[in-house]
Amino acid sequence: MSETITFTIDGxxxxxKKGQTIIRAAEEAGVYIPRLCWLKDLIPGGACRVCTxxxxxxxxxxxxxxAAGGIVVQNETEELFRWRKNIVAxxxxxxxxxxxxxxxxxxxxxxxxxxxxxxTAPKYPHQFPQRAVDASHPDVLIDHNRxxxxxxxxxxxxxxxxxxxxxxxxxxxxxQLAVGPEQLGExxxxxxxxxxxxxxxxxxxxxxVGYAVPVGKRLYDHEPIGSDIEKAGNPA
Amino acid sequence: xxxxxxxxxxxxxxxxxPSRVMDVVREVQARLGRVSDEAIDLIARELAVxxxxxxxxxxxxxxxxxxxxxxxxxxxxxxxxxxxxEGHASAEELQRQLGIKFGETTPDGAISLEHxxxxxxxxxxxxxxxxxxxxxxxxxxxxxxxxxxxxxQKLAEAGFAVADNVHKKGEVVFAEMEPGAGLxxxxxxxxxxxxxxxxxxxxxxxxxxGFPAGTKWExxxxxxxxxxxxxxxxxxxxxxxxxxxxxLKHVPAHVFEGMAIAGYAIGAKEGILYLRxxxxxxxxxxxxTLDEMREKGVLGKGLGGGKHDFDIxxxxxxxxxxxxxxxxxxxxxxxxxxxxxxxxxxxxxxGYLGLPTVVNNVETFAxxxxxxxxxxxxxxxxxxxxxxxxxxxxxxxxxxxxxxxxLPYGLTVRELMALVGGEGAQAVLVGGPSGSFVxxxxxxxxxxxxxxxxxxxxxVFGPRRDLLEVVSGFMRxxxxxxxxxxxxxxxxxxxxxxxxxxxxxxHGVAEDLGYLEELCATVKRMxxxxxxxxxxxxxxxxxxxxxxxxxxxxxxSNGLQPDFDLNAALQAAVKAQGRAPVFHED
Ligand SMILES: Cc1cc2nc3c(=O)[nH]c(=O)nc-3n(C[C@H](O)[C@H](O)[C@H](O)COP(=O)(O)O)c2cc1C
Ligand code: FES
Numbered sequence: 058m059s060e061t062i063t064f065t066i067d068g069x070x071x072x073x074k075k076g077q078t079i080i081r082a083a084e085e086a087g088v089y090i091p092r093l094c095w096l097k098d099l100i101p102g103g104a105c106r107v108c109t110x111x112x113x114x115x116x117x118x119x120x121x122x123x124a125a126g127g128i129v130v131q132n133e134t135e136e137l138f139r140w141r142k143n144i145v146a147x148x149x150x151x152x153x154x155x156x157x158x159x160x161x162x163x164x165x166x167x168x169x170x171x172x173x174x175x176x177t178a179p180k181y182p183h184q185f186p187q188r189a190v191d192a193s194h195p196d197v198l199i200d201h202n203r204x205x206x207x208x209x210x211x212x213x214x215x216x217x218x219x220x221x222x223x224x225x226x227x228x229x230x231x232x233q234l235a236v237g238p239e240q241l242g243e244x245x246x247x248x249x250x251x252x253x254x255x256x257x258x259x260x261x262x263x264x265x266v267g268y269a270v271p272v273g274k275r276l277y278d279h280e281p282i283g284s285d286i287e288k289a290g291n292p293a
Numbered sequence: 294x295x296x297x298x299x300x301x302x303x304x305x306x307x308x309x310x311p312s313r314v315m316d317v318v319r320e321v322q323a324r325l326g327r328v329s330d331e332a333i334d335l336i337a338r339e340l341a342v343x344x345x346x347x348x349x350x351x352x353x354x355x356x357x358x359x360x361x362x363x364x365x366x367x368x369x370x371x372x373x374x375x376x377x378x379e380g381h382a383s384a385e386e387l388q389r390q391l392g393i394k395f396g397e398t399t400p401d402g403a404i405s406l407e408h409x410x411x412x413x414x415x416x417x418x419x420x421x422x423x424x425x426x427x428x429x430x431x432x433x434x435x436x437x438x439x440x441x442x443x444x445x446q447k448l449a450e451a452g453f454a455v456a457d458n459v460h461k462k463g464e465v466v467f468a469e470m471e472p473g474a475g476l477x478x479x480x481x482x483x484x485x486x487x488x489x490x491x492x493x494x495x496x497x498x499x500x501x502x503g504f505p506a507g508t509k510w511e512x513x514x515x516x517x518x519x520x521x522x523x524x525x526x527x528x529x530x531x532x533x534x535x536x537x538x539x540x541l542k543h544v545p546a547h548v549f550e551g552m553a554i555a556g557y558a559i560g561a562k563e564g565i566l567y568l569r570x571x572x573x574x575x576x577x578x579x580x581x582t583l584d585e586m587r588e589k590g591v592l593g594k595g596l597g598g599g600k601h602d603f604d605i606x607x608x609x610x611x612x613x614x615x616x617x618x619x620x621x622x623x624x625x626x627x628x629x630x631x632x633x634x635x636x637x638x639x640x641x642x643x644g645y646l647g648l649p650t651v652v653n654n655v656e657t658f659a660x661x662x663x664x665x666x667x668x669x670x671x672x673x674x675x676x677x678x679x680x681x682x683x684x685x686x687x688x689x690x691x692x693x694x695x696x697x698x699x700l701p702y703g704l705t706v707r708e709l710m711a712l713v714g715g716e717g718a719q720a721v722l723v724g725g726p727s728g729s730f731v732x733x734x735x736x737x738x739x740x741x742x743x744x745x746x747x748x749x750x751x752x753v754f755g756p757r758r759d760l761l762e763v764v765s766g767f768m769r770x771x772x773x774x775x776x777x778x779x780x781x782x783x784x785x786x787x788x789x790x791x792x793x794x795x796x797x798x799x800h801g802v803a804e805d806l807g808y809l810e811e812l813c814a815t816v817k818r819m820x821x822x823x824x825x826x827x828x829x830x831x832x833x834x835x836x837x838x839x840x841x842x843x844x845x846x847x848x849x850s851n852g853l854q855p856d857f858d859l860n861a862a863l864q865a866a867v868k869a870q871g872r873a874p875v876f877h878e879d
Contacts, residue, residue, distance in 0.1 A: 101635065103635045103778075103779065103821055104778055104779050104780065104821075105779070105780050106779050106780055106781055106819045106820070106821065107780075109818075109819050116818045116819060118635070118821070121635040122637075123637065136818075139811070139815075140814070140815045140818055140819050141819075143781075143785075143811070143812070143815040143819075144780050144781055144815065144819060147780055147781070147784035147785060147788065148780060148784070150784075150788075151780075151783075151784045181788050182788070182791065182856075184787070205780075206777070206780075206783075221343035221345065221346070222343070222345060223345065224343065224345035224346055224348065224349045225349050225630065225777075226345075226348055226349055226352040226353075227352045227353070227777070228352070228353050228613070228630075228775070228776055228777045229772060229773060229774070229775040229776070229777045229783060230772065230775070230777065230783055230784065230787050231777070232776075232777030232778075232783065235345055235348060235349065236345060237337075237343055237344035237345025237346075237348060238334065238344055239330070
């Protein structure tokens with residue numbers, strides 16, 4: 058029943074099923090659109106805005122915008138590259154990110170996107186927020202310092218684990234990931250829950266396995282994030 | 294009164310409907326002075342929603358709190374419009390009289406003192422809310438009377454009534470109208486005919502974005518679904534806007550009638566008026582109007598001899614500017630955090646509770662009632678081709694006659710200034726902080742969608758104002774009011790304000806202007822909703838029209854970023870040690 062349409066990204070013809078989001082269609086066609094808060098099979102969050110593309114000249118989040126026949130999408134423009142880079146740079150100063158001793162280093166999507174963009178040093182003044190660590194759970198911890206508020210854990214817990222235990226409190230720059238009731242240890246979260254795997258950074262992590270894979274053999278140690286998508290779509 | 298009693302009562306009052314979390318937490322806050330963690334758990338259980346979601350709601354809105362508040366809460370508007378010299382003096386006096394600082398509660402638990410964003414009393418600031426009651430034109434003298442009256446619990450009798458300040462009533466919104474006249478004409482047409490009439494009037498939404506009302510209704514009428522909703526946006530939170538306040542005070546029936554007409558046109562039986570928490574004091578009068586209209590047969594079942602059923606409920610907000618954004622308005626009506634939604638789908642397809650929903654501004658609905666009464670042609674004879682009709686302007690700031698003016702579109706800034714006694718202004722802000730600062734050389738520009746678009750806010754800044762302080766105040770507003778969902782708006786606005794304040798403090802260098810422009814562009818282009826897409830405008834439009842103000846505050850760059858004055862920062866140490874630092878140069 059699904060009707061097929063075509064549109065272009067940076068001039069390349071992309072087939073898509075009607076209603077499919079731009080990011081999905083692009084991915085299937087081997088075009089990587091950078092993203093942080095998007096996760097396959099999850100309702101898109103539209104939160105990080107790193108996936109912003111120009112659709113007929115207007116900025117739209119590729120993870121929420123449905124593809125439509127004949128639209129002209131730009132993914133790699135000089136301006137978009139700058140603006141995306143600026144957003145990633147904002148994330149680095151909003152929280153407290155210490156890549157050099159973070160267990161997630163090498164497997165971290167924030168770090169990997171930053172490297173792909175060529176970010177090597179902070180661009181904006183650090184905000185140094187006071188944030189807590191919740192180690193009350195026997196097997197999982199939350200380090201709010203490293204949370205980028207992508208809500209991937211919250212959405213995954215609800216949709217895939219059937220546990221509405223994560224949410225958001227406060228607003229604006231004070232927004233924070235929260236758990237209900239009060240602490241992670243009081244929730245029914247299990248270390249095997251999908252939510253734990255959903256974290257792109259080092260905010261929600263399993264205890265005692267941080268160095269199981271040595272540095273040098275981690276996900277993004279050798280090739281930039283997105284390379285898998287680009288290779289799959291463009292076999293040599 | 295205890296929790297075990299209050300929560301179940303509040304929950305029962307709204308049928309334990311999980312989409313009415315807002316009403317329950319509002320009631321708990323009002324009766325107990327806070328929504329404690331225990332209350333949050335209880336509410337979650339009563340309404341069968343996750344506790345973390347209730348916590349999310351309680352921590353989102355400015356008027357809700359987990360910590361105990363005093364029996365009375367005094368909230369002083371810290372809006373740019375209100376915080377002139379009188380405002381600062383009144384703020385000082387409030388602290389002195391109460392013996393506490395902002396953010397604190399008196400030791401006897403009687404009174405809490407807080408700051409709040411614009412409360413829509415811009416024409417008569419400095420202003421405050423005492424619980425729900427607005428208090429205007431504060432002076433240090435009046436603060437003394439106010440605190441005394443609050444202490445004696447005699448505020449109602451103390452004569453603190455707010456003024457109307459409607460200086461010019463026009464033909465469309467404020468003129469007399471026989472109750473039901475517009476609806477009667479509408480019901481004589483078929484729904485498509487009503488939409489045709491609104492389209493023919495070329496009416497554009499009065500809430501700021503200016504989308505053609507008839508077209509929006511047509512989309513919604515076409516959307517699939519039996520049940521549809523008419524939502525009236527009375528969130529009026531843009532600093533400098535207070536027109537909806539006067540419409541709801543003087544002609545609320547026109548608004549409700551316009552909603553009933555929209556309901557007929559799109560096939561909706563339900564209407565909701567979303568009233569900002571700051572306007573809660575108007576609720577009794579609005580409920581009374583609704584009752585009267587039901588009695589007169591302008592609302593209720595079987596309107597126009599059985600052609601239409603329509604009724605309206607009022608939903609109260611709890612202090613969050615972003616809820617004026619239509620999809621956030623819907624989130625809030627659904628009882629959640631006032632976070633905007635992704636579009637598509639648009640509200641006309643899937644809005645309130647997933648139902649096709651038309652969202653329009655208060656003034657838009659009032660205008661619709663008149664258009665159906667008098668006809669599209671009559672309406673379109675006012676104003677200009679692209680901006681038909683009259684518009685309500687909320688004028689505040691440094692002018693002789695601040696207040697409401699209903700005027701045809703198409704007049705120039707200069708003409709408006711002559712009318713309100715605002716000649717000699719160094720800048721006029723048209724469209725609120727998300728609009729643009731207009732410089733005197735541009736005062737011949739017309740107000741309307743062709744040139745200067747506005748939801749009606751016009752703020753006049755006289756020659757003695759420090760414009761960059763004003764701009765910084767607006768950036769603080771956007772920082773406070775960002776919902777926090779998307780990165781550019783959440784973080785970007787903080788960084789913009791930080792750099793702006795650095796320049797204001799005299800530590801800026803030439804490169805900072807480019808840095809600001811790049812940041813502003815990123816926030817505008819990458820943000821998820823209209824808040825972030827316009828929040829940098831105070832900086833963007835002053836950098837364009839008043840660049841000299843910035844340049845005059847810059848210092849020479851020595852290649853380093855002078856975030857602070859090193860010598861000044863060292864003075865405390867110099868004093869303690871009794872010796873000055875020695876600087877080595879090579
Ligand atoms: C941050 C933000 C705040 C808004 N506040 C209001 C408001 O208080 N009242 C209003 O009518 N529209 C407001 N709007 C515009 C609404 O999103 C929407 O366009 C409007 O309610 C539609 O009604 P209209 O077409 O009749 O103007 C706001 C928009 C944004 C982005
Ligand atoms: S991936 Fe699209 S907004 Fe985050």
